[in-house]
Amino acid sequence: MNDLLKLLDLSGEEIVDILNMADQLKYERKHGIPHEHLKGQTLGMIFQKSSTRTRVSFQVGIYQLGGQGLFLSTSDIQMGRGEPIEDTARVLSRYCDGIMIRTYAQEEVETLAEYASIPVINGLTDFAHPCQVLADLMTIREYKGVLEGQKLCFIGDGSNNMANSLIVGGLKTGMTVSIATAPGYEPAPQVMEFAKAYGDKFILTNDPLAAAQGADAVYTDVWASMGQEGEKAKREKDFAGFQVNAAVMEQAAQDAMVLHCLPAHRGEEITAEVFESKAEYIFEEAENRLHAQKAVMVKLMKK
Ligand code: CP
Numbered sequence: 001m002n003d004l005l006k007l008l009d010l011s012g013e014e015i016v017d018i019l020n021m022a023d024q025l026k027y028e029r030k031h032g033i034p035h036e037h038l039k040g041q042t043l044g045m046i047f048q049k050s051s052t053r054t055r056v057s058f059q060v061g062i063y064q065l066g067g068q069g070l071f072l073s074t075s076d077i078q079m080g081r082g083e084p085i086e087d088t089a090r091v092l093s094r095y096c097d098g099i100m101i102r103t104y105a106q107e108e109v110e111t112l113a114e115y116a117s118i119p120v121i122n123g124l125t126d127f128a129h130p131c132q133v134l135a136d137l138m139t140i141r142e143y144k145g146v147l148e149g150q151k152l153c154f155i156g157d158g159s160n161n162m163a164n165s166l167i168v169g170g171l172k173t174g175m176t177v178s179i180a181t182a183p184g185y186e187p188a189p190q191v192m193e194f195a196k197a198y199g200d201k202f203i204l205t206n207d208p209l210a211a212a213q214g215a216d217a218v219y220t221d222v223w224a225s226m227g228q229e230g231e232k233a234k235r236e237k238d239f240a241g242f243q244v245n246a247a248v249m250e251q252a253a254q255d256a257m258v259l260h261c262l263p264a265h266r267g268e269e270i271t272a273e274v275f276e277s278k279a280e281y282i283f284e285e286a287e288n289r290l291h292a293q294k295a296v297m298v299k300l301m302k303k
């Protein structure tokens with residue numbers, strides 16, 4: 001594994017390996033055991049979109065590993081003025097030991113990795129959010145003990161980065177994945193193609209109550225992702241019936257977790273009541289971004 005661009009590139013074993021290391025790093029952090037695996041290394045962090053969790057958890061994570069993070073907003077660096085990504089990749093490779101990038105098109109991340117001679121980590125594109133899903137899988141395993149055989153239900157925009165990545169990560173680790181989305185918001189074609197091989201372990205429906213039936217973890221995300229602000233009104237209409245609320249939770253397993261990558265919009269994709277009653281899971285999930293990404297950095301960057 002040279003880069004983390006999307007979960008489609010990883011085997012189930014590689015995903016579990018990262019989760020195991022994430023658990024270990026979480027333990028070490030909690031017990032004050034030093035784990036400076038990346039002493040003296042630098043992670044360049046390119047952001048073309050806003051971020052709270054990804055930015056802070058990567059910066060803090062690389063620091064805890066003995067290295068440093070460089071926040072590179074595209075509104076400040078030359079990339080924002082049109083310097084080609086191919087050149088940015090080759091220049092950063094001369095200074096840094098790894099690059100994390102958050103941007104729009106998945107192709108940009110793939111090109112960056114092609115031209116960089118150092119590991120590249122996808123910190124979110126329109127297509128995928130692999131770091132988030134690694135933290136999500138870690139959190140489900142932490143509470144449920146295993147991933148194999150668990151049912152993960154996603155309700156909302158089935159075509160967004162979270163749905164695409166949850167389907168791949170969930171199926172590769174032995175879970176059943178159900179997606180309830182509005183017509184016209186189906187997952188990306190390459191994800192649909194991938195999921196085909198999993199038969200009835202993958203469920204795609206327009207019925208949130210059916211999708212939630214017996215779910216061990218119920219997941220949701222904003223209806224309008226970053227870059228889709230102009231479609232907000234249309235999406236509010238299209239997803240009006242796709243809220244994680246008491247009726248949905250009634251269908252899920254009694255001890256079902258609720259997960260949300262955050263930021264959350266209470267009253268839209270999730271009610272304030274469900275959010276607050278399951279907040280323990282959601283904020284553990286947010287914390288686990290730190291540990292999961294530290295594991296990714298160690299796997300990719302340790303010399
Ligand atoms: N979940 C997530 O990636 O959060 P940020 O957009 O704040 O980084």
Ligand code: NVA
Nearest residue numbers: 160221225226261262
């Ligand atoms: N789907 C959301 C995820 C944010 C972490 C977005 O892309 O804006």
